[in-house]
Amino acid sequence: NSSSSKSKEKGSEKKRVALILPEKIGVNPFFQQMDEGAKKAGKEFNVDVKTIESTDQAAIEQNLRTAVAENYDLIITSSFESEDALKKVATENPNKQFAIIDTTVDLPNVRSVTFREQEAAYLLGAAAGLATKTNKVGMVVAIDAPLMKKWTGGFQEGLKATNPKAQFLVNYVGSFTDPAKAKELALLQASKGADFVAGASAVGDLGVFEAAKEKGFFTSGQDVDRTEVDPKHVVLSQLKGTDAAAYETIKDFAKGSYKAGVVSYGLKEDGVGLTYVTKESKSPLNPFVGQANIDKVKAIKDDIISGKVTVTDPLK
Amino acid sequence: MNRLRQQLNALIQPILAIVLGLIVGMAAIQIVHGSIIQTYTEMWNGAFGNFYFVTSTLARATPILLIALGVGFAFRAGVFNLGAEGQLVFGGIAAALTALYLPGPFVVKMIGALLAGIMAGGVWSLLAGWMELKFKVQLVISTLLLNYIATYFASYLVSKPFQDRTGSAALAQTKMLDAHLWLPKLFAGMPLHLGFVFAILFALVLYICFRFTSTGYQISMLGKNPFFASYGGIHKQKIMLLSMFISGALSGLAGTFEIMGTHYRFIDGALTAPSYAWTGLMAALLANSNPIGTIFTSILLAALQTGAMGVERNTDVPLEISSVIQAVIILFISAKFAFKGFKVIKKRRKADGAAV
Amino acid sequence: MEQLFDVSLLSSTIRMVAPILLAALGGMLCTRVGIFNVGLEGLIITGAFTAVVGNYYTHNLILAVLMAAASSVLLSLLFGFMTIKMKANEIVVGVAINFLGLGLTTFFLRTIFHVKGAYYNKDMEGLPHWKIPVIDKIPFFGDVFSGHSPLVYLAIILAILFYIFFYKTVAGFRMLAVGFNAAASKTVGIKVQTWQYLAIALCGALCGLAGAQLSLGQVTMFSEGMSSGRGFIALVAMMLGQSHPIGVLASSLLFGLMDALSTRLQGLSVPTQFTMMIPFVLTLLAMFFLKDKGVDQNQSGQQSSR
Amino acid sequence: MPRLEMKNMTKRYGNFEANSDVSFTLNPGEVHAIVGENGAGKTTLMRMLYGLEQPSAGTILLDGKKVDFKSPLDALSHGIGMVHQHFMLIPNLTVTENIVIGREPKKAGFFNRKKAAELVSEVSNNFGIPVRPTVKVSECSVGEQQRIEIVKVLYQGADIIILDEPTAVLTPLEVKELLKTIRFLAEKGKSIILITHKLHEVMEVADRVTVLRGGKVTGTFQIADTNADELAKRMVGRDLVQLKDRKQTVGNEFLKVQGITVQGKSEKPLLDGITFSVSEGEIVGIAGVSGNGQSELLQAISGLIEVEQGRIELGGTEITLSSVKYRREAGLAHIPEDRYLWGAAKEASVEENAFMGYHRNPVFSKKNWLLKRDFQQIVKKWIGKYSIKAGDLNNNAGNLSGGNLQKLIVARELGHETPFLIAAEPTRGVDIGAMEVIHDALMEKRNEGGAILLVSSELTEIMTLSDRILVMYEGRVVGELSGKEATEEKLSILMAGGTLNESIETTA
Ligand SMILES: Nc1ncnc2c1ncn2[C@@H]1O[C@H](COP(=O)(O)OP(=O)(O)OP(=O)(O)O)[C@@H](O)[C@H]1O
Numbered sequence A: 001n002s003s004s005s006k007s008k009e010k011g012s013e014k015k016r017v018a019l020i021l022p023e024k025i026g027v028n029p030f031f032q033q034m035d036e037g038a039k040k041a042g043k044e045f046n047v048d049v050k051t052i053e054s055t056d057q058a059a060i061e062q063n064l065r066t067a068v069a070e071n072y073d074l075i076i077t078s079s080f081e082s083e084d085a086l087k088k089v090a091t092e093n094p095n096k097q098f099a100i101i102d103t104t105v106d107l108p109n110v111r112s113v114t115f116r117e118q119e120a121a122y123l124l125g126a127a128a129g130l131a132t133k134t135n136k137v138g139m140v141v142a143i144d145a146p147l148m149k150k151w152t153g154g155f156q157e158g159l160k161a162t163n164p165k166a167q168f169l170v171n172y173v174g175s176f177t178d179p180a181k182a183k184e185l186a187l188l189q190a191s192k193g194a195d196f197v198a199g200a201s202a203v204g205d206l207g208v209f210e211a212a213k214e215k216g217f218f219t220s221g222q223d224v225d226r227t228e229v230d231p232k233h234v235v236l237s238q239l240k241g242t243d244a245a246a247y248e249t250i251k252d253f254a255k256g257s258y259k260a261g262v263v264s265y266g267l268k269e270d271g272v273g274l275t276y277v278t279k280e281s282k283s284p285l286n287p288f289v290g291q292a293n294i295d296k297v298k299a300i301k302d303d304i305i306s307g308k309v310t311v312t313d314p315l316k
Numbered sequence B: 001m002n003r004l005r006q007q008l009n010a011l012i013q014p015i016l017a018i019v020l021g022l023i024v025g026m027a028a029i030q031i032v033h034g035s036i037i038q039t040y041t042e043m044w045n046g047a048f049g050n051f052y053f054v055t056s057t058l059a060r061a062t063p064i065l066l067i068a069l070g071v072g073f074a075f076r077a078g079v080f081n082l083g084a085e086g087q088l089v090f091g092g093i094a095a096a097l098t099a100l101y102l103p104g105p106f107v108v109k110m111i112g113a114l115l116a117g118i119m120a121g122g123v124w125s126l127l128a129g130w131m132e133l134k135f136k137v138q139l140v141i142s143t144l145l146l147n148y149i150a151t152y153f154a155s156y157l158v159s160k161p162f163q164d165r166t167g168s169a170a171l172a173q174t175k176m177l178d179a180h181l182w183l184p185k186l187f188a189g190m191p192l193h194l195g196f197v198f199a200i201l202f203a204l205v206l207y208i209c210f211r212f213t214s215t216g217y218q219i220s221m222l223g224k225n226p227f228f229a230s231y232g233g234i235h236k237q238k239i240m241l242l243s244m245f246i247s248g249a250l251s252g253l254a255g256t257f258e259i260m261g262t263h264y265r266f267i268d269g270a271l272t273a274p275s276y277a278w279t280g281l282m283a284a285l286l287a288n289s290n291p292i293g294t295i296f297t298s299i300l301l302a303a304l305q306t307g308a309m310g311v312e313r314n315t316d317v318p319l320e321i322s323s324v325i326q327a328v329i330i331l332f333i334s335a336k337f338a339f340k341g342f343k344v345i346k347k348r349r350k351a352d353g354a355a356v
Numbered sequence C: 001m002e003q004l005f006d007v008s009l010l011s012s013t014i015r016m017v018a019p020i021l022l023a024a025l026g027g028m029l030c031t032r033v034g035i036f037n038v039g040l041e042g043l044i045i046t047g048a049f050t051a052v053v054g055n056y057y058t059h060n061l062i063l064a065v066l067m068a069a070a071s072s073v074l075l076s077l078l079f080g081f082m083t084i085k086m087k088a089n090e091i092v093v094g095v096a097i098n099f100l101g102l103g104l105t106t107f108f109l110r111t112i113f114h115v116k117g118a119y120y121n122k123d124m125e126g127l128p129h130w131k132i133p134v135i136d137k138i139p140f141f142g143d144v145f146s147g148h149s150p151l152v153y154l155a156i157i158l159a160i161l162f163y164i165f166f167y168k169t170v171a172g173f174r175m176l177a178v179g180f181n182a183a184a185s186k187t188v189g190i191k192v193q194t195w196q197y198l199a200i201a202l203c204g205a206l207c208g209l210a211g212a213q214l215s216l217g218q219v220t221m222f223s224e225g226m227s228s229g230r231g232f233i234a235l236v237a238m239m240l241g242q243s244h245p246i247g248v249l250a251s252s253l254l255f256g257l258m259d260a261l262s263t264r265l266q267g268l269s270v271p272t273q274f275t276m277m278i279p280f281v282l283t284l285l286a287m288f289f290l291k292d293k294g295v296d297q298n299q300s301g302q303q304s305s306r
Numbered sequence D: 001m002p003r004l005e006m007k008n009m010t011k012r013y014g015n016f017e018a019n020s021d022v023s024f025t026l027n028p029g030e031v032h033a034i035v036g037e038n039g040a041g042k043t044t045l046m047r048m049l050y051g052l053e054q055p056s057a058g059t060i061l062l063d064g065k066k067v068d069f070k071s072p073l074d075a076l077s078h079g080i081g082m083v084h085q086h087f088m089l090i091p092n093l094t095v096t097e098n099i100v101i102g103r104e105p106k107k108a109g110f111f112n113r114k115k116a117a118e119l120v121s122e123v124s125n126n127f128g129i130p131v132r133p134t135v136k137v138s139e140c141s142v143g144e145q146q147r148i149e150i151v152k153v154l155y156q157g158a159d160i161i162i163l164d165e166p167t168a169v170l171t172p173l174e175v176k177e178l179l180k181t182i183r184f185l186a187e188k189g190k191s192i193i194l195i196t197h198k199l200h201e202v203m204e205v206a207d208r209v210t211v212l213r214g215g216k217v218t219g220t221f222q223i224a225d226t227n228a229d230e231l232a233k234r235m236v237g238r239d240l241v242q243l244k245d246r247k248q249t250v251g252n253e254f255l256k257v258q259g260i261t262v263q264g265k266s267e268k269p270l271l272d273g274i275t276f277s278v279s280e281g282e283i284v285g286i287a288g289v290s291g292n293g294q295s296e297l298l299q300a301i302s303g304l305i306e307v308e309q310g311r312i313e314l315g316g317t318e319i320t321l322s323s324v325k326y327r328r329e330a331g332l333a334h335i336p337e338d339r340y341l342w343g344a345a346k347e348a349s350v351e352e353n354a355f356m357g358y359h360r361n362p363v364f365s366k367k368n369w370l371l372k373r374d375f376q377q378i379v380k381k382w383i384g385k386y387s388i389k390a391g392d393l394n395n396n397a398g399n400l401s402g403g404n405l406q407k408l409i410v411a412r413e414l415g416h417e418t419p420f421l422i423a424a425e426p427t428r429g430v431d432i433g434a435m436e437v438i439h440d441a442l443m444e445k446r447n448e449g450g451a452i453l454l455v456s457s458e459l460t461e462i463m464t465l466s467d468r469i470l471v472m473y474e475g476r477v478v479g480e481l482s483g484k485e486a487t488e489e490k491l492s493i494l495m496a497g498g499t500l501n502e503s504i505e506t507t508a
């Protein structure tokens, strides 16, 4: 949180951007990344960036309105939770500029940035299908909500594409903040024979990693390159460039090239991806996956980009 | 006159407590090298700084107040209803689904939704009451368990059969209600809606009920000694079930108002995340279940939350510190010592006065 | 149909039950001296955090666990002070303690480790997994009961020790008497408040251990809100077990088994929300079959069926 | 030198002085009675002696040495034991556990329950006070609980024993036993302080007596130098008046009970085919050792428990299965035997307690609205008429002394002006002055044509008030005597399950 209430009075020329997050930073690494991206852009382009965390759903609208009242030049928010609030506030303030990351709000003064996570999940699933020796792979998911289908759905499609025989185990933790339970679920899937268990349970992923370390199976992380945590077991990471989304939005704004409308990030735009496939990693590639498989997945990636392979949007 | 003074006295304690709480909060702010004055100014501004913030504090107080009235009502009757959360959620989902799918003109939908919300909360609560009477299943446990069941069930409804598949379809939520069904806002552009007026009205009605009516008397007596109540011809089962129903209905109404006045749809988790239920419980207990006192405690607790948001927006003090300050203030308010101390001082003063 | 319970699931159940059991035993102690403590959740998370902090600074697991217990004792004594000395409503204080625990741990996570969300360090060592000599050799049993952290065994042993304490020792007898009738106990010279403070402090220690088991036993990390409602489950287990050590043990295990069952059912085509409901629905049903529901759980003085 | 000396003791609660400048001495081997009206401060004085309350002023000397008791533990260690007015027993624990609590025999911290039971039996035998060491207290009769309390203080090694209204809840036989025990203890060298409202007990057992009124001592006497009348005068501050004359009235049968049976949980039925009636203008007394079904009978009539067989009629309408409310509306009022359990809500205000039942009365409750102002006038009248020391009407009823609360309950139930009244132990724990007032009110109601069912373990009360007396034994009515022919002997024989030689008349 960089203080900004003073700068208002100083009447500095600096442009001011508010990044209003729908929840507290912490549980979801995703928001942390967004915050970092925004701060980075703020520094580079000499823009005052203020990050505001919302305590709950009702607070989002209040924070948006306050940001309008405090006359921020650009107000960025994020996620589906903020959709309703932003629709209201943006409609009422047609002269203000807004942006929303991770979903679409179709208004003339809103720039929407969305991600096609299913494409990355597809690659992860494909890699898992190629790498598995037991023909059983699992995924530990935070909660059973429609949103999470972007991860489970894409993964399953990719898995079936490369390994039709493979069995896919899914378990839900029921919470974003329960690594202990996530770990037990991962252990359970391993005991059923899964040699690869993908983590998709926010903080719970750390529990999944531990389970992998303990029982010697393999796993993957989310959003950023998590292979650094434990390269021996965390062998892949599904990437999502939320930091880039925040960074680019502020950059465009600072440069004066801000435009309303929808920007969608997928494999093609390099907004989502998979370690080793779309982006190199500091950790060496684990032999469990192997370069040969990576090369196959790279080919799949190209097919997705070229449109030869289409990944179903599980939310449609 | 005497009563007025009594009620003024009752106010002294929370004020003293807040002061003490803020002093402790200063220590926490010191640890993170924040500015104490700025933090507290922002806290105040966030809660009451301008008209918009006042109305958002009151909007936040609305569900808290309704829940607190409900919990307090049951408490008066001697039953401990820990199920406000489930009742709130059930009321909310019932209202949302009724508003969306009940055929007929808007008036019918509106009234239907309100009734459905009230009934759903009430019946869910009644279920616990019935289990206690019929099978001696302790209310404290059953209401706690029913919370989980209600939230999971509502979550199922909105993530599977009744999920909004228009738009991004990523969230477990219902479709948005038609704008005709939105509760009117009290002031344009301000979050405060008609529900608040009703909540205040209910507080007054309950106050009058407990002070001046036979029904209220019967409820209080049941709460204070159930044996005495049945000896005096008060129908224990009937009053207990009635209290559970009203208690749940008020929580259900809180959910209904949140749906129809704030969210305009049922969103999975949106009613539980702000812990309205626990806050409402605290508001009721802090006010000793007095409906008028509950108005103040609810607004106070809401203000602590909106104030914390103000601190978050405008200072470098981390968000977490506000929850620490909140908890500390609540702890101090809950203590009885300040009130007692005050009484002693007053008595002494009286004695001095007599000597003159 | 697949076999519903297998070794891995049962062994996982035992681990998952341990923190709940520890906290439920703590809650039981409070109830036994006439205090209803809803602050277990806050005490657990505090313990979980301090355990990791202790481990970080001392690199000594025993010290880390002791620190976890100590920190929860402090918070618990605050609860005791407010309820006993300041006559504050115990539910209000309990809820405030929950908020405070959550707030303080997140706050210090930031100030001590400079991270948000979670602190994880792959070099941090967790509690050891003890192989129990004889049991270890028995085929099925060994896999289920051996190889857990010391705190898991401690939890089960404590349940039995508390049984002995309450029903065989003088101190336990007096503690029970305080809960049954404080006024009567006072007239025979039993120091009611001392016992209450003692029970509350012990409750804190147990919740601290529960937290340590979470953050050093089950996983080796701390994350915000990692207690994830276990304090409330413990509360339910305590009430279901009628504040009897063996009852609490049984109901915790029952709850754990149902939780395991619900996990196993996730694979089938039942919506997850319904499988997640199972433990709560079954616990509720179990209440119907309890013979002696009343006991003397007059925690709030507000029970309707007296 | 006196064993105990309390000098100029004062205790203030806020502005109110419960004890002012009270001095009191106790000699070794002496039975010293303390008498006084309800709220005179007897219990308060004892609570200070026992370390439960700190005196506002005054000194306590034991064997001439000044002592300062911070807690009961201090008192106990100086050999002072107290049997409280309201028993301090834990029902879920056994008799032994209740007795040894605080001084348990132990081995390495473990509670030696066997040894404890032996020790308890030993004390019980030494002093001739029978208790059953292994049963739960919840299964003991009131009389036995009393004995348990006494064994408890003896076990604790008490040398000075305080008994606060020990006889209030006992049957005549039990009272006799207790008085014997008290004398026996005194002979063994124990010093005993006996608080009671029953002056004949004082005359029978005490060596000296101290009278308290309004928190002050009005005199200490050797028993030989005084008599019951004088003590009564000192207590009340005026002469006692005679009970109103019994006017001859003949009325219809108002309450008719036919063959009611209640099984309960045990094998023997709690009530076994009980048949009787109460007419207008008649007081029917029910005598019996407590625990023989009297409580259940009253609860069955007033609707608090269900009867399994039989029929109850009130003023011509059947009420066998009716709700309490219906019965009350049909003309029943009820002074309950346990004023704290049934008769009042301690946490509620005096006014709220007084209001019970009137919330249904159309005079004070119009269209669900309570007319509190009108009602307060009535309560003030009661307070005057029965001289109830109630303080502010908004105070908690729990702060009233037992006697004053009882008077409030009596006033409330008589105030309903119903044709039928159940009066269960109407003067339990009530001072003579108040007893007089209550008796008088009951008689007045009778004379005005009210039907009254009186249950009392106090034989004198039954005999002075009743027109007819029924005796209950093991859930049945085993005998009936007219008020005139009843004597204490005859009643005692019937109450013990015996039969009278003469044929017993039964009403047609
Ligand atoms: N804790 C208290 N606070 C305020 N007043 C009290 C308290 N305890 C007792 N009193 C008052 O002090 C007075 C003396 O009470 P106490 O119990 O000593 O009377 P008592 O002589 O034992 O009466 P009884 O015969 O009814 O038992 C009463 O008026 C009572 O209301």
Ligand SMILES: Nc1ncnc2c1ncn2[C@@H]1O[C@H](COP(=O)(O)OP(=O)(O)OP(=O)(O)O)[C@@H](O)[C@H]1O
Pocket (backbone or CB within 6 Å): B214, B215, B218, B233, B234, B235, D325, D359, D360, D361, D365, D366, D367, D368, D369
């Ligand atoms: N609407 C009304 N009009 C007239 N009198 C009323 C009304 N409502 C209640 N009363 C009277 O006020 C008193 C208390 O009402 P209330 O319904 O609370 O009592 P109750 O004993 O529970 O009655 P019931 O069991 O019949 O509902 C009763 O005597 C009743 O007759």
Ligand SMILES: [Mg+2]
Pocket (backbone or CB within 6 Å): none
């Ligand atoms: Mg009614």
Ligand SMILES: [Mg+2]
Pocket (backbone or CB within 6 Å): D042, D043, D044, D085, D164
């Ligand atoms: Mg007394």
